[in-house]
Amino acid sequence: MSTTSKQPNFLFLFPDQWRWDWLACAGYDIPVKTPNIDKLAARGMRFTQCRTNSPVCAPARAALATGMRYQNCGVPGNGFNLDTTRDTFFKHLRNSGYRVAASGKTDLQKHGKWKGLDGWTTAMGQLGFTQAVNQAGKHDAVNAGTQSPVDPYMNHLHQHGLAQVHADDYHRRGKILREGAIGPDLKIDATPSPFDSDHHTDDFCGRAARKFLQDWAVSEPWHLWVNFPGPHEPYDPTVAQLAVYDGVDFPLPVQPGPVDNDHQAIRRAYAAMITGIDDWVGKLVAEIERRGEMENTYIIFTSDHGEMLGDHGRWNKAIANEPSVHVPLVVAGPGIEAGTQCDALVELIDLAATITELAQLQVPEEWEARSIRKQLLEDPKATHRDIQISALKDWKLIFDGQYKLVVTQEQPDQLYDLIADENECTNLAEQLPDVVAKLKARLEKEYA
Structure with a gap:
């Protein structure tokens, strides 16, 4: 199968902190409602083995933009900017005539x-x-923009006299969940936002994306990157979103920590934010249908990283566990066989090469990203990578499809068999030293 001769459009849906198993179509025993993303999976292909190159916002996004792994993307942590002189797939699209928003x-x-x-x-x-209508994140917007706005969302709240209401709600929630948060006093607030959909941050993002689609002429190709701030904590869905999960029970965390958090309340709130974003997926797809462009538009759904959500007593992201690094990936569009599943090992950066190639452009040889066009358009069972790499600061991981090795500077090695032990409860490093040595050697080669 092949794409049309006209350069296709791209709707790139990119929420923040959405773990791989919290999609209804993923098939896990989690009662989360994602009907619109499920429809995309039914129309296209769902990937089961996509992992971020670094499970923190700025490094993950810099890696994606540049098509380079964590160690080469130029952004080692959240306190850094991507150098504007770096090559990005956005530049390749723009230079070939795309609107890039x-x-x-x-x-x-x-x-x-x-x-x-x-x-x-x-x-x-x-x-x-x-x-662009580029927002600050859920923490940065409040902490920098309460007195004077620094981004369009806080500017919107200031204009409606709601900035202080938002700040008060944010700060009353107490201790902020830092990266990989853990602690004996970590009590988490999951009460709803004081705002309805007119002023909620994810709705603000969705409306801005829809307006682009409403305003653009159909005559030129476009790429629209929609970066929902949720379901990143704070866990603050609207009252209406939370009502969808009234009385719904979720599986409890794997090996939860000692703090007696109300895990059901937290998981309902996380699910409610997810369903709120899923609603916007449906609205944006409807807008593409209204424009008559569904036959020439690829729709990609994934996330920058996952969310520990209390598993192993941890919250947020930034650590090497699966809930932190494993992300969902669904792609629908021309030439993709409906309702297919692909189990190939895919890194988040591979989407940079994939979009570039589907746009009928040359993928730079120096990029570490590898296109999954073959899996999408020719053979979903084709091998893609034989290993995956993810890293952040003092740790690195390598996964070969069965064994996952985590190497840190000051802690013992961790080796998990993800086929037999998806929840990473049994460290096999001492029992399988040959596997550790083999994966370490490959990891060193990748970093050479």
Whole structure:
């Protein structure tokens, strides 16, 4: 199968902190409602083995943008900006005639809190965008923009006299969940937002994306990157979103920590944010249908990283466990056989090469990203990578499809058989030293 001769459009749906197993179509015993993403999976292909190259917002997004793994993307942590002189797949699209737009939390310029009151700065243009309504993240927007707005979302709240209401709600929730958060006093608030959909941050992002689609002429190709700030904590869905899960029980965390959090309340709130974003997936797809462009548009859904959600007593992300690094991936569009599943090992950066190739452009040889076009359009059972790599600061992991090795600077090696032990409860490093040695050697080769 092949695509049409006209360059296709791309709707790239990119929520923040969405773990791989929290999709109804993923088949896990989790009563989360994602009907619109499920429809995309039914129309296209769902990938079961996609992992981020680094489970923190800014490094993951920089790696994706540049098509380079963590160690080469130039952003070692959330306190850094992506150098605007770096090559990005956004630049390749723009230079070939695409409209390249973004809404929501891009986090490509994470260190600088200023995003522009309309969401546009010179840096966004330098990174390859032609338009943007670039929001600050859920923490940054409040902490930097309560007194004076630094991004379009807080500007919106200021204009409606709601900025302090938002700040008060944020701060009353107490201790902020830092990366990989754990602690004896870590009590988590999961009460709903004081705002309805008129003022909630994910709805603001969705409306900005829809307006791009409503305003653009159909005559030129476009790539729209929609960066929903949720379901990143704080766990603050609207009252209406939370009502969908009233009385619904979720599986409890794997090996939860000692703090007696209300895990059902937290998981209902996380699910409610997910369903709220799923609603926007449906609205944006409807807008593409209205434009008559479904036959020439690829729709990609994934996330920058996952969420521990209390598993192993941990919250947030930034650690090497599966809930932190394993992300969902669904792709629908021309030439993709409906209702297919692909179990190939895919890294998040591979989407940079995939979009570039599907846009009928040359993928730079120096990129570490590898296109999954073959799996999408020819053979979903084709081998893609034989290993995956993810890293952050003092740890690295390598996964070969069965064994996952985590190497840290100051802790013992961890080896898990993810086929037999998906929840990573049994460290096999001492029992299988030959497997550890083999994976370590390959890891060193990848970092050479």
